Amino acid sequence: MVRHPPGVAEGRAGQAAPLTPSQARLLLSAEGQAAVARAHGLDLPPIAAAEAMRPLGEVGRLALEQAALRRRALAKHPDGDRLWWTAEALEQSTPRAVALHHARRFDGAPRVLDLGCSVGGDLLAFGARGIGVDLDLARCLLARANTGAPVACADVTRLKPRGWVFADPARRASGRRGFDPASWSPPLSEVLSWDVEALGVKVAPGIDYDQLPADVEVELVSLDGDVKEAMLWRGATCRGHRMTATLLPTGDQLVGAGALASVGDVGRFLLEPDGAVIRAHLVAELCDLVDGRLLDATIAYVTADSAVPTPFGRWYEVLDVLPFSLKRLRERLRGVGAVTIKKRGTAVEPEQLRRQLKLSGTGEATVVLTRARGTQIAMVVSPLAVPDPR
Ligand SMILES: C[S@@+](CC[C@H](N)C(=O)[O-])C[C@H]1O[C@@H](n2cnc3c(N)ncnc32)[C@H](O)[C@@H]1O
Structure with missing residues (x-):
């Protein structure tokens, strides 16, 4: 059995009772599978369900937890209710739509080594070419059952990987999302030192891309408008653009072209x-695409005189622009009972502002608090339905 490196607890953070290898084996046994099927079929409130499973002992408790995880998993994985999970593995797993998108970069690979595969969120997307490695034996057992792929239990920091490699380092030391790539397991610097033909590394979206080696490409992926992660690509998985933004599920992509945005009036x-x-960092490219300009050189709002359809953002019609003043805003919102407050580049707390506005009435409004050429402004805007350009 491989020892965990310092800083990576075997009992994983964020999980009340991490799964042990013997518990994983129990769950995967015929007895465990029958218990999970039974727990899955119970249509009872939690306490009554626990009572119903209690006579089964440990397998009953594990099955009940597994059934709950499977229900939750459906939000990320279309077949999540047939896969095996631990609570933390589910939280860390790449949503299927995102994993399938990444896997396409490995289309030319004879084999893909998924180093730190957990229970197989990404490994599943590599299909028959995938080979998994993870430090956590319980996860390895579940990954084998989930994917049918070969999965080895090993510390990847002791390997010298070759060929096409995917890595998704663990980032949640002590139960907190770790933003320091040096604290990840394996550390990002180590992953980037691997001398491989092709590399894909899943990283936190907030890392400092300027610190990355020049031959690394970065892809930011959002799913249904939420930024899920950044991917680093190197070698044969590269596509020739230092920065790419990808929107899923549509697959629309915007790539860096060294654009420089101008700043202008609202x-x-x-x-x-x-x-x-x-x-x-592709807001300037978006400005080019929609013939727009920035309100402020440091803020990611684009303004334009016509609303060119684009999948890369959401258009609003500007109804009013006010200098930021509580009194002016209160007057402007007379008769409005419900306000959506958006902000960028201002310290104003939307909830506090909402209380201070003392709104009453039946109307609805959207207010954007931001800066225009360094000056605080408030805009009253209305969401625009712009036809999809495709
Ligand atoms: C973020 S999870 C991977 C999630 C996976 N991509 C998915 O979508 O399900 C990171 C995994 O790396 C494993 N890991 C961390 N350090 C490792 C090491 N040194 N060697 C092997 N595996 C490691 C952890 O056990 C964990 O399962």
Whole structure:
């Protein structure tokens, strides 16, 4: 059995009772599978369900937890209710739509080594070419059952990987999302030192891309408008663009072209870029695409005089622009009972502002708090339905 490296607890953080290898074996046994099927079929409140499973002892408790995880897993994986999970593995797993998108970069690979495969969220997407490695034996057992792929229990920091490699380092030391790549397991610097033909590394979207080696490409991926992660690509998985923003499920992509955005007056429309575009530092490219300009050189709002259809952001019509003042805003929102407050580049707390506005009435409004050329402004805007460009 491989020892865990320092800093990676065998009992994983964030999980009340991490699964041990013997518990994983029990769950995967015929007895465990029958218990999970039974727990899955119970249509009872939690306490009554626990009572119903109690006579089965440990396998009953594990099965009940597994059934609950499977229900939760459906939000990320279309077949999540047939896969094996631990609570933390489910939280860490790559949503299927995202995993399938990444896997396409490995289309030319004879084999893909998934180093730190957990229970197989990404490994599943590599199909018959995937080979998994994980430090946690319980996860290895579940990954084998989930994917049918060969999965080895080993410390990847002791391997010298070759060929096409995918890695998704663990980032949640002490139950907190770790933003320091040196604290990840394996550390990012170690993953980037692997001398491999092709590499894909899943990383936290907030890392400093400027610190990355020049031959690494970065792809920011959002799913249904939420930024899920950043991927680093190197070697044969590269596509020739230092920065890419990808929107899933559509697959629309915006790539870096060294654009420089101009700053100008508030136009008739305001565009709120998708988070992947912002995190990929491609707001200037988006300005080019929609013939827009920035309100402020440091803020990711785009303004334009016409609303060119784009999948890379959401358009609003600007109804009013006010200097930021509580009194002016309160007057402007007279008769409005419900307000959506958006903000960027201001310290104002939306909830506090909402209380201070003392709204009453039946109307609805959207207010954007931001800066225009360094000056605080408030805009009253209205979401625009712009036809999809495709
Ligand atoms: C974020 S999870 C991977 C999730 C996976 N991509 C998925 O979608 O299900 C990271 C995994 O790396 C494993 N790991 C961490 N350090 C490792 C090491 N030194 N060697 C092998 N595996 C390691 C952890 O046990 C954990 O299962």
